[in-house]
Amino acid sequence: MKEVKACVLYGFGINCDYETKFALGKAGANAERVHITDLIEGRRSLDEFHILAIPGGFSFGDDISAGKVLANRIAYKLGEQTRAFVGSGKLLIGICNGFQVLVKMGILPCLSGDFAWQPYTQLVTLTYNDSGRFEDRWVNLLVNQNTPCVFTKSVERLQLPVRHGEGKFLTLDNVVLQRLREQGQIVLQYADKNFRKPTMTYPYNPNGSIDAIAGICDPSGRVFGLMPHPEAYWSPQNHPCWTRQKVEGNLPEEGLGLKIFRNAVEYVRGDLL
Amino acid sequence: MSHRIEVGFKEGVTDAEGEAIKRRIEGELGIKKVESVKTIKVYIIGVDESVPRTTLEEIANKVLLDPIIQVSSVDHPIAHDFSWLIEIGKKPGVADPEGRTAETAVEDVLGRSIVPPDKGIFTSKQYLIKGDLSRSDAERIAAELLGNKMIEQWQIVDEAAYHSGFEMPLPIVRITDPPSVERINLNVSNVELLNLSRQRSVALNLKEMQTIRDYFLNPRVIEQRRIVGLDERITDCEIELLGQTWSEHCKHKIFNARINYDNGSGNTDVIDSLFNTYIKSSTSKLQEKLDWVVSTLWDNAGVIKFNDDWLLALKGETHNSPSAKDPFGGAITGIVGVYRDPMGTGMGAKIIYGTYAFCTGSPFYHGVLSPDIHPARLLEGVRKGVEAGGNKSGVPTPFGHLFFDDGFIGKPAIYVLAAGLIPAEVNGKPGWEKKADAGDLIVMCGGRIGIDGIHGATQSSMEMSDQISSEHVQIGDPFTQKKMHDFLLEARDLGLYKAITDNGAGGLSSSVGEMARMSGGLELHLDRAPLKYEGLKPWQILVSESQERMTLAVSQERINELTALARKHGVEISVLGNFTSSGKFHVLYKNRTVAYLDMSFVHEGVPQMNLKAVWKTPEQRGLFEPILFVVKNYGETIKKMLARENICSREYVARQFDHEVQGTSVIKPMVGKNSDVHSDAVVIRPLLGSDEGIAISSGINPHYGKIDTYHMAALALDEAIRRIIAVGGSLEQIAVNDNFCWPSPLIGENNPDAEYKLAQLVRANQALYDYTLAFGTPCVSGKDSMSMDALVKDKQGNKQRVSALPTIQFSAVGKIDDVTKCVTMDAKKQGDLVYVVGLTKNELGGSEIYDMIGEVGSNVPKVDAEKAKTIYNCMSEAVQMGLVHSIHGCYKGGLAVALAQTSFAGGLGMVVDLDKVPTESVFGNARILFSESASRFVVTVPKEKKEDFERVMGKVDYGCVGYITKKPVLKIKSVHGRTIIEEDIISLKQAWQEPFGT
Structure with a gap:
């Protein structure tokens, strides 16, 4: 079988590159950390890969606004390459700071579905949590069952950690929000304690995101951005209650966040190899 | 414009x-x-x-x-x-x-x-x-x-x-004087020597100034200096360089002093260096026995073996003076700075976690003192500093303490610690070694040099007062350092440098100076250093502590590759000269010599201090046990206890630190049914995909030191170990880092009890020696901060001297062979049996309950190391055999707090019979509940494992004291069988969470 190759960006304050690479590897990809400068200066190329992951972290120290500076660097210096990459049907995932980068570049939500997207037209944002704090806590997530998102296929609910200070999802206006709803682009929503429904109640909704939005995709479902960290749940022992799950006999075989990456790898195997 | x-x-x-x-x-x-x-x-x-x-x-x-x-x-x-x-x-x-x-x-x-x-x-x-x-x-x-x-x-x-018009001035530094070098005549009176030390803020005492004078008046020295264009006068660069290198901060002069110690009996012993006598000798003895101790007490961090392929480097620091003046800047600089210690150890580590302890005045303080920064604001500032520093560096900050005492209103104790992994072998050589050879280039990388942070090393060795100016304040920049960290790890693996060290206190003077000891000399060109702005004087460039810099030794043939790699990462590097074997510390500016000193004089020339220490026993100080100690309403008392500022929930701190970045988290800082109660220790597995891990903890409790710092130190170590054991670690491999923060033990005006404070230090060191040896837990690195004093204005505007409690923190790291066997402290299942392991004694001296009634007492808890070791080994075995569902150590507030937390963390009730608690002698419900005896645990065990568990416990003191219930109520029966506590666990948890919120 041909290899599924994944590029994990690193450099300039990206922090979650090692574990994102590890999770993609565990999911079956041949994943590699690639420095942004190596792509910009042409020593490496996105053409080599099927999956591009922009991991979490504090690129450029979160200065100006989270993800903004890296978004500009990618848009202005890697714009063509990125456009060609997603335009050719490949997969792009942005996690936490990576999600902030994608929305500030304007590559998400890409309402038209046309990846010759107009750069610098930002339609949504991720901004300061209502609590005014950075927080690290696990949240309950409900997965939209009517989304084209390839990363969440056959996942209904998920528990993952959020670790951000700027994760409150907002749209330019109600028209944008309505389009996101109609096109199935809302992928993940923060849910209440018992996973019954999306919630605006803190801390279950940790940041005050509109519609409790935790992750969105483009209309094709191949570009996915989310605030929670699936790579941080690669092992059953990552779960905050795993010692209780062990006693209760419901400790899963592997970390449930891996499913996101497995879906990506399987999509590539099915459609791109 | x-x-x-x-x-x-x-x-x-x-x-x-x-x-x-x-x-x-x-x-x-x-x-x-x-x-x-x-x-x-x-x-x-x-x-x-x-x-x-x-x-x-x-x-x-x-x-x-x-x-x-x-x-x-x-x-x-x-x-x-x-x-x-x-x-x-x-x-x-x-x-x-x-x-x-x-x-x-x-x-x-x-x-x-x-x-x-x-x-x-x-x-x-x-x-x-x-x-x-x-x-x-x-x-x-x-x-x-x-x-x-x-x-x-x-x-x-x-x-x-x-x-109608508003303007904000541009904060541009404009230095109009051209850079110059001053030469100073040292052939002057003692008074003038001391004046010189004071004027230049180098904090050197008379004996040290005289030693410097004698060196400069030595004809051999003068003769050599003339060759390079200098004379018998000292240059400003030289006095600054010596001031930094010989500072208390860098040379630990108190720990290396010759001390006449009177142990309270009137007899005097001579201790030639606390460091050598107690710390180094214990570590050396243990290093001989333990094959996992690799490199200790010389490099920037101590190094132990993690497994055959990886080493773990560990270092703790304090950043007290800067945090007192600028809490955010001080703390962010502290945490980002301490990362550079493992980064600069051996061939360089990748940082895998950091920890913290913040000792400040009470955030609820309303007393007579009126500090510039109220403790509540100070605490929030340092918390925010560690948050920004840790989170932006991509390093998890999973463990720490908050400790409050009004002695810290003058100067807080802000502890930070970092650990990292070094490959066991780097390009065919042991990863913990490094070597700079003559001819290698001196390469500085990272940030540029400015006037920020000048005199950090000397200032931190002085009493806090208003004279500290903004020149001494640095603000760490995690982003700049993160880029540098990425760069350095790649450079290491490509073999582009031969040695690495951190630019911390003392700046280039200290980092280059230390590294040059390997080659035997250096030639440093200050004008080649990149500056933030023009106009810095050569001495300022030499000692500036501008942050995020490391120094490398690079062979000529690799410099081009290194430069290309640096450019890729957006990191600035510059070649500042080369290492030599000349025996000289040779510094130049625009090709003119500005400092020329013998390496041996710089590094070994500082004269030893002679100090006196006089211990006074608790009895001599009039401490005694309170005669009457009665608790009327146990339910109310336990709630008050849970809400005490040194016991209550600190969840809001843990949540704002990213504690699971890097994907290594196994036992988190907050555990239990709702993940809202503090874990005894945290566990990470630094190598993704492996089940090998480490448990991380620390122990600190200065209150016991009010009675005896010997026992305070023993208890801090025991607490750190107890925490590791509680999550599933074992005494097989626990390494510790010792961090002392002490009020000045130097005699001076306003310090009448200096000799007693020094005796307290002696006793803490004696305990460190006794107990690290007994437990087999070597101090692989450590740090001391010896001026925890300040002048603080009271409400009338009069200045009062405030000295902090003598404080020692032991930070521990314990190897875990299989993290999937780890346990947490929360009760897990209805019907499980509740055990108390370890003996409860009449030891309430320095306890929370005594403090609650305004007493100190004298029966300070004492650690019985032999018994403790047996308990710890039995507990480890029980965990390995899978016999327990939860383990929680007893810490501040004693059994009462440990039982309540076990119960409410699990969302389950508990019935406990105090009569079943193993005690030394029967001494009443209140003392059993609130005694703070060491080395004890509350353990829950599934019924079917009862016999196995008791067999493993063997001769250890233990009692099966009760059981876990579905009904969410904590019910405690007195030694006579009467119910004295029957409290809803939700209200107990609320009481515990109330002071700081969640």
């Missing part, structure tokens, strides 16, 4: 920061009339006049604005509809990392730089306050909440004044 680009929120968008500030103005300052607070970010851009307005608008819209929620404007104020506007910007010379990022971002978007080197982009922030407030209210808000006069400048205007 400069332009102002302002970015504010659109109408209707939540300004979360503004709202948080509004709450703090009301809560912390008690100013209630605030209607709203809004924030506006300001970028002041210095450019040439030729830059057109359209370009500035492009910058505003493309670089600085989030168009969904913000509006921007160029040279036109956004602010309107406010009572007071406070704009806060940096003082000249204070680092402004966001401004620097903005410069980079502008370049990315425009494709060119428009900011000339002598200008820049500077950031400031406006706070628009609406409400019926006076100017003095606004001034208080600026000075006591928003700004810090050490590093920031601000303007306060009302709306009318603002619109």
